[in-house]
Amino acid sequence: MSLPLSLLLLASTSPLATPMPDPQAVQPGPGDQARTEEDVQRSSAAADVVVTARRREERAQNVPIPISVVGVKELDSTGSFNVQRLQQLQPTLQFYSTNPRNSSVNIRGLGAPLGLTNDGIEQGVGVYIDQVYFSRVAVATLDFLDVQQVETLRGPQGTLYGKNTVAGAINITSKAPSFDFEGRAELSVGNMEFKQAKASVSGPLADDLAVRLGVSTTSRRGTIYNVASGNHVNAQDNIGLRGALLWRATDTLNLTLSGDWNRQNPECCAQIYVRYGPTQRAANRQYPALTQALGYAVPSANPFHRLTDLDAELNALNEMGGASLRAELDTGNGTLTSVTAWRFWNWGPANDRDFTGLPITTLSQNPTKQDQFTQEFRYAGEGKGFDYVLGAFAFYQGIRTTGVQQQGPAASRWLINPSSALANDPSVLNGLTAENDIRLKNFSGALFGKLNLKLGDKFTVSPGVRVNYDDKVGSYISVVTDSAGNLVPYSGGNARQAAQRDALQPQAFEDEKYRAWNVSYDLTLSYKPSRDVLLYATYAHSFKSGGLNLNGVPVVNGVVQTELAQVDPEQVDHFELGAKTQFWDRKATLNIAGFWTVIKDYQAVVNNGANSTLRGYLANAGEVRVRGVETDFSLRPSERLNLYVNGAYTDHEYVEFGNAPCPPELSGGSAAPVGSAGGTPGVPGQLSPVVCDISGQWLPGISNWAFSYGAEYNAPAELFGLEGEFYLGGDANSRSKFSSNASRSIYTDIQGYTLANFRAGFRTDDFNLFGWVRNAFDEAHFEVLATTPGNTGLISGQPGDPRTYGLTLSKSF
Template identity: 25%
Template sequence: MEHGKHKLSYMALVIATALSSNVAFAQDNTQGLDTSDSGLEHIEVTARKTAENLQEVPVAITSIGAEQLAQNGVSVLTELQQFSPNTTLQKSRGTNSTLTAFIRGVGQQDPLWGYEPGVGIYIDDVYMARPQGAVLDIIDVERVEVLRGPQGTLYGKNTIGGAVKYVTRKMTGDAEFKVQATVGDYSRQDFKVSGQIPLIDDKLYLGFAGASLQRDGYGEYITSDLDGQDRENYNKDVFAGRLTLEYTPTDDLFFRLNYDKTDDDSNSKGGYRLLPSLLTDAPVPDSVYDSYTSLPTWNKVETEGVSLTVSYDINDTWSVKSVTASRESYSPTNIDFDNTSLRIFDVPAIYDDEQFSQEFQLNYNSDKLQLVSGLYYFDGESCGHYDAILEVLGNALTLPGFTAEKSGCNNSESYAVYAQGSYDFTDKLSMTLGARYTTEEKEATVNTAAFFETVYPKSGWVPGYVRDDAALAGSINTVLDDSEEWSRFTPRVGVEYQYSNDMMLFASYSQGFKSGTFNPRATTAEPAADPEIVDSFELGMKSEWNNTLRVNATVFMLEHKDRQYISVFPNEDLTVVDQRLGNIGDSEATGAELEIQYAATESLSFDLSVGVIDTEFNEVLTWNGTGYDDISDDFTVSNTPETTANFAVNYDLETDLGSFVFNGNYYYRGEYDLTETGNLLTQDGYGLVNLGINWYSNDGNWEAGLHMKNVTDEEYLVGTYAFVTPQDDGSYLPGTGGDNTLIGYYGDPQTVAFTVGYQF
């Protein structure tokens, strides 16, 4: 860990230098911050559930607005990791719509139902409880905010790493219509339409947005027996739409009704075999985007949501707000763990989730005190079903066909009351106090079965297959049917010092918790794992001077306690995979983040963000039969590079032909492991170069953009499945299924896209 500590020390020195320089400058600057003449954009965020200037919020936050997203050709949520230090947002294994999210080393390793995220995803303040369908496409968005560090006071459970807020565009009051088309390599064809219609002038508006997003695969399935199936791998086939109705009957009362629906019919994502198969004669593919499979290639993710927001200004200081929301998702998916043409280790699965939430807020805003308080209710049903099909078990066991089936639900109901206020003692000194009390009950069932035949979740999964539920019912056993209740108090304490109009210094302590849960893979009636807890300390600076330079910096330390983890135990019955969930131990992280924006001239600007983090497990206890052993040296904090950095340049050029914006950025991610323990694949540090040219007509109606991503065509891992045992001589012993299963999933290759849009 010494290398990481040197990086952290260097980063702290950089921040200290920036801080001391800023202090010296602030003493000479008596004009204060004048955003009207500033070369820097005034950025408004709602990180504390009220509209504030980014520079006034004592939270480590990155906000990326619609204009910046468009000019950088950002089309999907995962690309935002480039802009936020110490952040990982990547497409998960097996599908293009499941999100892997980590912030400051805290996230969710396994997307199976029942497991809880460590980073909260929000659409217009509505929480998305599951990672399936969370790789959101950027459609008619106003901005995206990335909040780093525990947000347990205002946002509640499962935000121990942070939160990502997807904020859709609000109505402007005028009739608008915009159409946009994008074409690119891999036969990319995207079509987007959005607009708004005043139904009653100054009172009632209807907004709409829709998108059809199509692309061929970066690779293909090269299996020989896929007659009649789509062979595209890493392709895209998405339709997304949104309707919004806004009503303002009086100046003090506002209603907003949102409906959104997404259908993702992109194929299941096949992995790349890094080792030759022992059981087939197929070679390792030539491309990392090519794969083999014995499952159908189709996949589906359907998500749908509706929300109603009502806000009322009681008077100049008091206001109330209500957010009522319901969401559901359904995802049948095919995951071929071994990625061969044999059914060595195939897992067809169904994820089925529903949630309802209700939040009431009572807010107060005066010259001295700003208060956000509320009541929150959440009811979520998270269910699933998978069949682990093993037809060939090598030397361990040979069967004509064997299927291990799991199904069940992890349902939760929670209530919370919260309040957070900031009080100004003087013009310079203020203090923030926040607290949230949450009580949650979780009910879980796990059904398990073993069939000596190949079984799929439902009829028609493969052509001609009929699932005989009546005949299978006798083999299905309920091994877990239990409930558990937890209560948690999560505080936040902060002190802010406004050194000058241009600089704020802050220090804070915050706590968050990740929900306790039952093991969805349980083989016995094992108890639930307790909630995970994160305690975080931060020191930060928000500064801006000369209306051209913005420097925001944070140093932090967090302790991640009672970490939940699945352990695999040997079983005398080779058909039983005994996986038990428990709280295994603690980890910690220390780090720093620096974000700089510099408007060198009216036309030229630079952005720099750097994050460094040093993580390690302090304790991982395992039972040896007579006592506990500490095996923390075998664990690593996954999906967390020691260094992330982004340097971007933006140049505006005004001509008689219109306005041109040229931009480019270099994004670097340091080395990181893909799994917490038994890691066999480590991604070396790599850099991505992205370039763009944008054009805007002088009348403001037309726009166009040409964007090239991953210019140098870097290959980098974002996920893995590993079912082999490494040997000292560099060879591997086969694992589950009797084959050398070491699989990699990769990020996007070099792509080029041209976009043209018209609006009036």
């Protein structure tokens, strides 16, 4: 995708022009000076955006961190009701999901490996809601609930936000309880039976006590039709509740008690036939020959017909909630904050792991229950010429996953070599069952500090450090039995048991431990030559926690390779140069940042190629590098028009990964001699290399070029006696080609695409009615492409949403 350099004039503090901050966008702490209405009006006129990225209230243009901010008005008007939608407004934010548990949130292409489900591994982008850390990225699939503002911090944030923020952090702020009575209701309807309703109300219960309640519900018919069940699958079915109490206990102490509950329960998530990509497996063991032998054909070979015939149950029950207590005490020279939280996550899935309408894998599910407890103490103080943040953080997580996979009557013919008589005996694998028990206890503790030392009026030096300790203990047990309930041994046995073991490998390891100390530190130098110009340079050393492979590890000759159970932490060195500028009386904002990130011991996914519960495990690649330039540009020449352009160029590669898994076109055949490159790629019957050197190749999920851009124009008008304005807006995002496989494959590159959205309506201060269309040009595109187990050459995928349209009505009071 070739794009002119001039289009690099893109976004900074907000992807949506110049969002006007609400007076309650960030509630000041007891020690903060209250913002008057005059301050708010002046701030709005100057296109200011207020953030809490450094754990204090600041103008975004004064913070030496690349930040994208989306306020409540932009979230509502663009239909960005979850992180997946939010990525369309922010070119360096990527979200990939085949189901809520198997999701990745990445920034600048870094964060978590695509396609990995592993309880013992951490994410690389921290998600925080009201200062509470969410340890599992499944929260990113839930609807935003009564949200005021979303800040996306790009680059390592390990000092203030802790471990596992090597790529950045998403800081979400909910609307706070108000001491003035207020409320809002919104209703949206659209094609594909889309229905969404949101409501919130807030007000005082007493002179010193205020409450806020919010509810949101979303439903939509699935985007894929299952001809086998007669149902539309990959649907939406979300509901969320949130409540908060604010108690002004004294003039210097505020207490906020919050609670929430969210549930998704759609018939989801199907990945459907995309294409056949030949591997090096014997031709009679690849997809065309196997389907012919079983008399099977997919409903359509065109994935954008959106048809499937998956025969196993599909479900994606995702339940999450919790409670938190935040205390803020004004000490005179600063604010002492305590955040105590408990979170739970219940995951109840059902999948079709053979990706066909054949009864190969008839049952596949790994339900999990997780609880986490966090406690943070933080003191933000200031003195003459400096300010600082000191804190301590503790985290505990308990996980229990109990999975089951069962093979069906077509499994023998699909999985066993046709030259064996066992392939024609359905009873060999029919009813073969693996029952998994996965457990993890995860503790983390940290001490941290950040100093901003002002050397004169223009120059600031900001060092930071965080010391972190991790303690993880995990177990993985997989018991495999045949249809009669007989145990399948780890090794040995008869030919029938060997074939069963090739399909589902039993194994066990218990009380595997990972314990380590790590230190993160950073140094930022910032220079402010004038009111509207900020220059900064940052070096950060951070890490992503090591962990345990709790999907199982390879078994060689009956021996469980427990030395592969532990995964080393990623070590990150990051350099950044940036400039934040405003001009034309702050009607225009132009920010630019250049970055260079090197990760040693990068946690990369490795697939073993079998059709088993061992879907993948992690190994450490030697080194990866991501570098690039981001620019953000927004302009508001008048009250009638605002526009923005955000973009990024990202260069990315595995610098050193000599023992990587091979792509499907170099897999499936008999093992080539060690060190050999193997036979011709994509030709059946060839020898396959044991490992592949993918040094110099792309990382998955990253486009070289990504852009988001949009504009809105309004004109004064009167409608039904209401004084207001008509408006017309549009936004779009474009990205170039990217790889969708851990080792880049000729079969799994996703071509670049552009998604355009439009809206038009009438609004007043408290009323809004508008029509909208998303993916207006019905761009056919894939969100994910994936190789399926067994090296049969079947490539599955998840098509993105087609064109959708509808109407939204909202009213505030």
